[in-house]
Amino acid sequence: MSAVLGQGGLLTAPDDRAPYESDWRGLVSNPACAVALPKTAAQVSDIVRLCAEHGVAIVPQGGNTGLVAGAVPIAGPEQLILCLNHMNRVREIDTVANTIVAEAGLTLVELQNAAAEAGRFFPVSLGAEGSARIGGLISTNAGGMQVLSYGSMRAQVLGLEVVLADGRIWDGLTALPKDNTGYDLKQLFVGAEGTLGIITAACLRLYPAIAARASTLVGVASPEAALRLFQAARAAAGSGLTLCEYMEEDALALGAAHVAGGALPFVAPSYLLLEISTPDSAHAPSATLEAVLTQALEQGVATDAVIAQSERERLHFIATREAISEGERAEGGAVKHDISVPLGKTPEMVAAVHALVAQKYPDCRPNIFGHVGDGNLHINIRPPVGQTMADLAPRKEAITVDIEALAVSLGGSFSAEHGIGQFRLAGMEAHKSSVALDLMRSIKHALDPANLLNPGKTIPGA
Numbered sequence: 001m002s003a004v005l006g007q008g009g010l011l012t013a014p015d016d017r018a019p020y021e022s023d024w025r026g027l028v029s030n031p032a033c034a035v036a037l038p039k040t041a042a043q044v045s046d047i048v049r050l051c052a053e054h055g056v057a058i059v060p061q062g063g064n065t066g067l068v069a070g071a072v073p074i075a076g077p078e079q080l081i082l083c084l085n086h087m088n089r090v091r092e093i094d095t096v097a098n099t100i101v102a103e104a105g106l107t108l109v110e111l112q113n114a115a116a117e118a119g120r121f122f123p124v125s126l127g128a129e130g131s132a133r134i135g136g137l138i139s140t141n142a143g144g145m146q147v148l149s150y151g152s153m154r155a156q157v158l159g160l161e162v163v164l165a166d167g168r169i170w171d172g173l174t175a176l177p178k179d180n181t182g183y184d185l186k187q188l189f190v191g192a193e194g195t196l197g198i199i200t201a202a203c204l205r206l207y208p209a210i211a212a213r214a215s216t217l218v219g220v221a222s223p224e225a226a227l228r229l230f231q232a233a234r235a236a237a238g239s240g241l242t243l244c245e246y247m248e249e250d251a252l253a254l255g256a257a258h259v260a261g262g263a264l265p266f267v268a269p270s271y272l273l274l275e276i277s278t279p280d281s282a283h284a285p286s287a288t289l290e291a292v293l294t295q296a297l298e299q300g301v302a303t304d305a306v307i308a309q310s311e312r313e314r315l316h317f318i319a320t321r322e323a324i325s326e327g328e329r330a331e332g333g334a335v336k337h338d339i340s341v342p343l344g345k346t347p348e349m350v351a352a353v354h355a356l357v358a359q360k361y362p363d364c365r366p367n368i369f370g371h372v373g374d375g376n377l378h379i380n381i382r383p384p385v386g387q388t389m390a391d392l393a394p395r396k397e398a399i400t401v402d403i404e405a406l407a408v409s410l411g412g413s414f415s416a417e418h419g420i421g422q423f424r425l426a427g428m429e430a431h432k433s434s435v436a437l438d439l440m441r442s443i444k445h446a447l448d449p450a451n452l453l454n455p456g457k458t459i460p461g462a
C-alpha cells in the first residue's frame with residue numbers, strides 16, 4: 001500500500017491514526033490497521049484490490065462529521081480507513097449545462113465557493129459544511145437547511161465515479177439530466193454510507209446565482225403557530241421560501257451562547273428562521289417577507305420578529321442556528337435523534353416528546369430544533385443539570401426507543417437525514433420491514449459479497 005500511495009499516503013503510527021479513529025461526537029473510537037490517503041481514483045482502486053486480496057475491511061471516510069459513527073471502525077475485525085480528503089479537485093464546471101464535477105474529498109464550502117466563482121449557486125448547506133466532504137455528503141444523502149426548495153444531496157447528483165468492492169472503477173460520471181438506460185445505478189450509492197462502493201467523484205447540479213434574499217427570526221408561541229407561519233410563508237413565496245428552521249428557546253440559546261456576538265434579540269417559547277430568496281434581480285423578496293410577517297403579527301401567529309438588515313445580520317442568524325449542535329456538544333452532549341414526521345404532524349410530535357419527557361424522564365432537558373419545513377426535527381435529550389452523558393447512559397437506550405417509536409407511530413422515520421451508521425441499527429431492526437431488510441441484504445451481497453465495505457454499518461447483521 002505504501003508503494004501505491006507514495007510518501008505520507010499511508011499512516012500507521014497510532015498518533016497519526018488517532019484523529020481518524022474517533023467519531024465527531026467522541027462516542028466511538030476503535031483502532032484501524034492504517035489510514036490510507038489516496039490522491040486518485042486509480043490509487044483507490046489499487047488499495048481496494050489489495051484489501052480484497054487480503055480480506056481487509058475498508059471504512060471510507062470524508063470529513064468525519066457524520067453523527068451516527070458511520071465513518072469510523074467498528075470493534076473487531078481488521079479495518080483500513082480510506083480517507084478521500086486528498087482527492088479534492090474540481091475537475092470541471094459547465095456553465096451551459098449548470099453542472100460541476102467534483103472529487104469526493106472537496107469540502108462543501110469549497111464546492112459552494114467554486115460554484116459562486118462561476119456565477120452559480122450550490123444549495124446544500126449545513127452546520128458542518130467547512131469539514132464535510134462531497135463523498136460523505138452523498139453517502140449520507142445529507143439534507144441540511146435548503147432541502148425545502150432544492151432537495152437533499154440525492155437531488156443534486158447527476159453522475160458518480162465509484163470504486164467497487166473488487167477494485168473496478170465504475171465511470172458513471174454523466175451530466176445528463178435524462179438517461180433512462182436501465183437501472184439508475186448511481187442511486188444505489190447515494191445514502192449507502194460506503195457499504196456498496198467508494199465514491200471518488202460526482203457530477204452535481206448547479207443553479208442560477210441568488211440575486212436577493214430576505215431573512216427573519218420570528219418568535220412563535222407554539223409549534224402549531226410555527227406550522228401556520230410556515231404555511232403562510234410558503235403560500236406567499238412558493239419555492240422562493242428556501243429556509244424554514246424551527247428552534248425551541250433552549251436550543252437557540254445554546255446556539256447564541258456559542259457564536260460570536262450571539263445575544264438573542266428577543267425571547268420567545270420557540271423561533272422560526274425564515275428565508276425567501278430569488279435568482280431574479282427584478283424581484284424583491286423583502287416585500288413578500290414583510291407582508292407575511294405583518295399578517296402573522298396581526299393574527300397573533302407571531303409574537304415578535306427581527307428582519308436581517310444586512311448580509312452580516314442574515315449570516316449571523318444562520319450561524320446561530322448552525323451553532324446549536326456545537327453548543328450542545330460543548331455543554332456536555334445529548335442523546336440525539338433525527339426524526340421526520342409528515343409535516344402536519346410536527347406539532348403533535350413536539351407535544352408528544354414533551355409529554356414523554358415530563359412523564360418518564362422529568363429531570364432531562366429536551367433540546368428540539370430542526371428543518372421543520374421538511375418535517376425533520378432533531379429531538380435531543382440533554383442530561384439533567386449538573387449531570388453528564390455518563391450519568392444518563394443507563395437511560396439512553398430507553399429514551400431512543402421511545403422517541404423513535406413516537407416518530408414511527410405518527411407515520412414518520414427514525415432517521416431523516418443522518419443515516420444509520422453504527423448508532424441506528426436497532427431502529428432498523430425495530431422499524432424496517434423484513435422485506436425491506438431482505439432487499440437491502442441482497443443488494444449488499446451482490447455488490448460486496450465478502451462484506452469488506454464498511455462492515456457493521458447500515459444493515460443489521462452485515
Ligand SMILES: Cc1cc2nc3c(=O)[nH]c(=O)nc-3n(C[C@H](O)[C@H](O)[C@H](O)COP(=O)(O)OP(=O)(O)OC[C@H]3O[C@@H](n4cnc5c(N)ncnc54)[C@H](O)[C@@H]3O)c2cc1C
Pocket residue numbers: 024059060061062063064065066067069070071072084104125126127128131132133134135136137138139140141142143144145193194195197198199200325326417418421454457
Ligand atoms: C455541526 C454539525 C451539523 C450537521 N448538520 C447536518 C444537517 O443539517 N444535515 C445533515 O444531513 N447532516 C448534518 N450533519 C451530519 C454530517 O455533516 C453529514 O452527515 C455529512 O454528510 C457527512 O459528511 P462527511 O464528509 O463528514 O462524511 P463522513 O462522516 O466522513 O462519512 C459519513 C458516511 O459516509 C461514508 N463515506 C464518506 N466518504 C465516502 C466516500 N467517498 N465513498 C463512500 N462512502 C463514504 C462513511 O463511511 C460514513 O458512513 C451535521 C454534522 C455536524 C457535526
